[in-house]
Amino acid sequence: MSRPSVYLDHAATTPLSPVALEAMTEELAQVGNASSLHASGRRARRVVEESRERIAAALGCRPSEVVLTSGGTEADNLALKGGHAARRSADPSRRRLLVSSVEHHAVLDPAEHLAATGEADLGLLPVDHDGRLDLEALRAELGRGGVSLLSLMWANNEVGTLQPVAEAAALCAEHGVPVHSDAVQALSTQPVDFAASGLDALTVSAHKVGGPIGVGALVARRDLALTPLVHGGGQERDVRSGTLPTPLVAAFAAALEQAVAERETTAARLLGLSTRLVAGLRAAVPDAVLNGPALSATPDAAGRLPGIVHVSFPGCQGDSLLMLLDAAGVECSTGSACSAGVPQPSHVLLAMGRDEAEAKSSLRFSLGRGTTEADVDAAVDAIGPAVERARLASGRGTLRRGAPAQGSTQGSIQDPADRPSDRRAG
Amino acid sequence: MRVLAAMSGGVDSAVAAARAAEAGHDVTGIHLALSRNPASYRSGARGCCTIEDSNDARRAADVIGIPFYVWDLSEEFHAEVVEDFMDSYAAGLTPNPCLRCNEKIKFAAVLDRALALGFDAVATGHYAVLTENPAGLVEMHRSVDAGKDQSYVLGVLDQSQLRHSLFPLGDTPKSQVRAEAAARGLLVADKPDSHDICFVADGDNAGWLREKLGDRAPNDGGAIVDDATGEELGRHEGTYAYTIGQRKGLRIGRPAPDGKPRYVLDIEPVSGTVRVGPREGLAVDGLEADRPRWCDVPLAPTPAGPAVLEGEDVTVQLRAHGAEHRARVVVSGDPAAPTDEHRVDVELLEHASGIAPGQAVVVYAGSRVVGSATITATRRVATRERAGAPA
Numbered sequence: 001m002s003r004p005s006v007y008l009d010h011a012a013t014t015p016l017s018p019v020a021l022e023a024m025t026e027e028l029a030q031v032g033n034a035s036s037l038h039a040s041g042r043r044a045r046r047v048v049e050e051s052r053e054r055i056a057a058a059l060g061c062r063p064s065e066v067v068l069t070s071g072g073t074e075a076d077n078l079a080l081k082g083g084h085a086a087r088r089s090a091d092p093s094r095r096r097l098l099v100s101s102v103e104h105h106a107v108l109d110p111a112e113h114l115a116a117t118g119e120a121d122l123g124l125l126p127v128d129h130d131g132r133l134d135l136e137a138l139r140a141e142l143g144r145g146g147v148s149l150l151s152l153m154w155a156n157n158e159v160g161t162l163q164p165v166a167e168a169a170a171l172c173a174e175h176g177v178p179v180h181s182d183a184v185q186a187l188s189t190q191p192v193d194f195a196a197s198g199l200d201a202l203t204v205s206a207h208k209v210g211g212p213i214g215v216g217a218l219v220a221r222r223d224l225a226l227t228p229l230v231h232g233g234g235q236e237r238d239v240r241s242g243t244l245p246t247p248l249v250a251a252f253a254a255a256l257e258q259a260v261a262e263r264e265t266t267a268a269r270l271l272g273l274s275t276r277l278v279a280g281l282r283a284a285v286p287d288a289v290l291n292g293p294a295l296s297a298t299p300d301a302a303g304r305l306p307g308i309v310h311v312s313f314p315g316c317q318g319d320s321l322l323m324l325l326d327a328a329g330v331e332c333s334t335g336s337a338c339s340a341g342v343p344q345p346s347h348v349l350l351a352m353g354r355d356e357a358e359a360k361s362s363l364r365f366s367l368g369r370g371t372t373e374a375d376v377d378a379a380v381d382a383i384g385p386a387v388e389r390a391r392l393a394s395g396r397g398t399l400r401r402g403a404p405a406q407g408s409t410q411g412s413i414q415d416p417a418d419r420p421s422d423r424r425a426g
Numbered sequence: 427m428r429v430l431a432a433m434s435g436g437v438d439s440a441v442a443a444a445r446a447a448e449a450g451h452d453v454t455g456i457h458l459a460l461s462r463n464p465a466s467y468r469s470g471a472r473g474c475c476t477i478e479d480s481n482d483a484r485r486a487a488d489v490i491g492i493p494f495y496v497w498d499l500s501e502e503f504h505a506e507v508v509e510d511f512m513d514s515y516a517a518g519l520t521p522n523p524c525l526r527c528n529e530k531i532k533f534a535a536v537l538d539r540a541l542a543l544g545f546d547a548v549a550t551g552h553y554a555v556l557t558e559n560p561a562g563l564v565e566m567h568r569s570v571d572a573g574k575d576q577s578y579v580l581g582v583l584d585q586s587q588l589r590h591s592l593f594p595l596g597d598t599p600k601s602q603v604r605a606e607a608a609a610r611g612l613l614v615a616d617k618p619d620s621h622d623i624c625f626v627a628d629g630d631n632a633g634w635l636r637e638k639l640g641d642r643a644p645n646d647g648g649a650i651v652d653d654a655t656g657e658e659l660g661r662h663e664g665t666y667a668y669t670i671g672q673r674k675g676l677r678i679g680r681p682a683p684d685g686k687p688r689y690v691l692d693i694e695p696v697s698g699t700v701r702v703g704p705r706e707g708l709a710v711d712g713l714e715a716d717r718p719r720w721c722d723v724p725l726a727p728t729p730a731g732p733a734v735l736e737g738e739d740v741t742v743q744l745r746a747h748g749a750e751h752r753a754r755v756v757v758s759g760d761p762a763a764p765t766d767e768h769r770v771d772v773e774l775l776e777h778a779s780g781i782a783p784g785q786a787v788v789v790y791a792g793s794r795v796v797g798s799a800t801i802t803a804t805r806r807v808a809t810r811e812r813a814g815a816p817a
Contacts (some may be wrong), residue, residue: 318542323454323495393542 006330006378008209010368011157011185011308017210017369020255021145024212027247031104034244035235038287044246058253058260059204059219059266060193064132067218067226067236069246072205073219076106078229078240079180081092081113084120086225087178094148098123098177100133100163101351106203107151107182108347120148130293131161131341131352132303138168149200154183155190158335158348159292160308160366162190170274176285178224183214184208188259188369189267189306200224204256206248210369211287215248254417262369270367271295271306277365278309280380285387291349291362307367310335314381316361325363326387330379335364362392411422427546428452429592432532433486433494435479437607437614438551440486445594446549447490448702453549455487455494458505458536460625464628479590486612495776497539499531508625515635515666518695522579525798529582529719537590538579547590552576554795555596556588558571563722564588567793571599576786578743581788581798582719615658635666638659648698650678653707653808665693668700669779671708678702683758689780708779709807715770715799716785718757724765725757725789732758739792744781746803750798751776755789755796770799 007015009256016024032044049063056063080097087094097120099111114120123141126134133152141147150172155162178200183192188209194202201224205216212291220226220239232241259266275295281288289312294302313321318334325332335346349359365379429451431443450457457480480496487494507527514521537548553569554577564587569575583591595603596657607615626634650660660680662668672690682688682704690713692701718725725733734756741750751773759768772787782803789796 319495319497320539322495322541326493327454389543394537395542 004329006375008330008332008365008367008371008375008379010371011364011366012333013207013213014188014210014368015370016212016251017255017258019258020206020211020424023254024247024251027250030246030284032246034246035233044244046221048244048249050137051249053218053251055204055258056219060195060197061202061219062222064222064237065194065219067217067220067240067247069216069236069240070214070242071207071216072104072182072203074229074240075203075205076104076151076180076182077110077215078105078218079203079220079376080110080149082229082239083144083180083201083224084114084148085227088119090225093146095119096123096141096144097139098125098147098150100125100127100152102127102131102156102158102348103151104157104182104184105152108280111151123147125152127161127351129302129353131156131159131291131348132293133163133168134165135171137214139171142171142177145170145175145384147175147177149178149180151180151182154181154186154192154202155305156348158308158346159310160185160305160350161292162303162305163187166198166271173198185305185308187256189262189263189270194219196370197348199211206252209255209259211252212248215245215252217252234390259369262376263304264372266369267297267306270371271302273367273371273373273417274306274309275381277312277367277376280376281311281383282289283310284380284384285313288312288387289314291354293350307371309354309365309367310362311364311365312358313360313387313390315394316387317394318360318362320390320393321386322364324389325379326383328332328382330382332379333364333366334360335362356384428544429454429547429549430536430540430545431455431492431549432536433483434551434623435476435482435486435614435617436551436620437604437617438553438600439488440483440551440612440614441487441603441607441610442549442551442592442594443492444490444606444612446592447492449594453490453492454545455483455490455492457483457494458503458531459498459500461500462532463672471475480497482614482617482715486614489611489613497536499535501529502535503527503625506535510622511625512635514784516639517784518693518698520669520782521784522786523625524579524746525582528579533583533587533591535588541590547592548653549592549594551595552580552593553595553600554593555793556591559722564591566721566795567596568790569593569596574600576746577790578786578788580728580745580750581721581786581795582718583721585722588721593626596676610723622686628727632667636664639664639666640654643810646698648700649702650676650702653701653703653806659702662698665695665698665700668693670782677691693782693807703808705779707806707808708805709777710779711774711777711779711807712805713772713774713800713801714803715772717766718768718770718797719798720765720797721795725755726768727758727761728763731759732756733790735791737791739790740792742774743788743790744778745785749778750790751778752787753789759791 030356032040034045034048052063052066084097088203097111101124105106111122115122126137152163165181172179180201181199182203184205186192200221202219207213226239228239229242234241235244291310296302322334323399345356345359375406431448431453432445433439433443435631443455484494486561492798510526511521513525542546553574555567557565559565604615647663649658650656650662670689670690683817686704688702689705691703691707723768725735727733736754740753742753743750754773756771757768785801786798787801788798
């Protein structure tokens, strides 16, 4: 069996798009440090700056606002740590750092680090049952004063809920509080326009939109002060140092440009596929629960990403389901963060008011530009038997160790009772 | 068949998984996360529960070419093993958490989940041999490497568990397993063997118990008395710091009149009294045990009377890597009751020394493991001689 996997984990990373692959391989064959003054350096610099312009055009910002980084995590760290430090040094009374309780760990962990080291007082903002920020809670927090900045993701990476970024930015503007948003999950289906958003900083990442892993950017207004985290050659506005990876930057620009150009078609197609997936999952597992806002008829009205389907399967453990689906060739995620591979209940689901058992019974299917109806149908076909087994596995004490398994003794280990594993080839 | 290989991150379980895969089974590797907070467990290469061990297991699975997952068994492990460990010490007993883990976690919680998920067996890197006898029962025997034999810690497994177990290393000496790991390109080939108790991070049992148990009775202190005279020799802060047979750290100010070292002979759980005396006082010629577990054919009383197991090749082992003692084993109780409610009485034809209630007695007929039981009381030779009882 060498059937290719059905890949439904685009929120983790996306396949490299052919245009990105072409741009990257072309640059990989070239020599040149974009900071060098000679002809090879100038050539590399030109590629970087042209890419930066294309990235800026795709995001509705100025090229000078694009600070290239190693990816979304670094961009988030720069916004949180660099932004908070700069705000505090300008006005020491601004100690309060606000983040939503459903942020990605790349935002939550720097925020918690700042709190743990005494540099910030952390305010975790609550969300509603669908995972959407409580704007009244934000308003109340802003009213207390002393806020350094707000970080609010554009779209949640686990359940796909869109956040009221524009409303939050308008509220913060009344208090002179800058706003950062991690938009890595939103780029390929949502209209992300930096200038129109009212944001002061925006995190983007290449590998969520068909680009390569290892490059991203923090889009930051020129008047947003940022204390550097990585010191060195000062390549990026003196805010971020490190030789710019020309091949990755070129591929990032190519992928982002394509993703943004195809955004509306992608969103409509993914909504159709997600609707099919949810209907199929519900038919196979009638008590399955879709988390986050309901799917609507059009992408614009949804309040959610069209490509993320996060479902709880009552009575199952998500990691049992993941393993069974993986064995059936369907790749998805439990959607929860893993520290050392130890499954923890998702902080997002807990913040949405679910209990630990509900949080651990969930799977995230994330669809992308290459996903087909056949992929969706394969997932639907696999889920029923997987849920049946996973329920048996979590029913503690109800299972009887049954009849003797043939060849279960050491003496017979040399007699394969089943066909050889073909997974070892992959 | 579909095999779930439990991979600790050590060399034995890695080679066991590789052998199962090579034999043609459809193998999936898992690492058991036994703590929600793995950093709090042992660091470095000595234990089996750290992030590093999990990564080692993952790398081994990569090299073997099998899927790999981490299973969170932290709740079950805490409830069944850690709490039992604490309760036992609080009751003045000396438990063996590795047996408990095999009985309740690896070959119960993990096995049951594996069977439900469609696996046929669980494979581990334990050194023991499984064979099928003519009656169709799975027998467990000592491994060929007497120095590594782990049948003692598996003596708690019954037929329903052994039927779904694979021990691919039982026929191989440890040195060969290390060489095989190196030949297979498994980076854990040189990793040291694990020792001690995995959930006690620094190996300091007494310190761990002091922190966890606090002054939970009877560990709020007690007297250290001379076993022969009853004279109080000192005070202690908790019985958990003492094990029968222990010589060091008794904190007795004065030497014994005869100048010889003194040992812990007995721990009285209710009063918290620790009795000490000379080495000869440790000798035990009999013991009682409960909660028997039989590996293949249960040794159970009949309406005609107790079951007796005796003979030249009948032995018992009383601790991991301990000596074999020739013995006569009598099982009594209500023939209609479940076998784990029967009582076991062991007459030690070869005396043992330093045996503590809470430890397991594992019964062997030759190399075959008959079963096990938990020691509840010992018969010390010295006590009975003093009382004038027949030896």
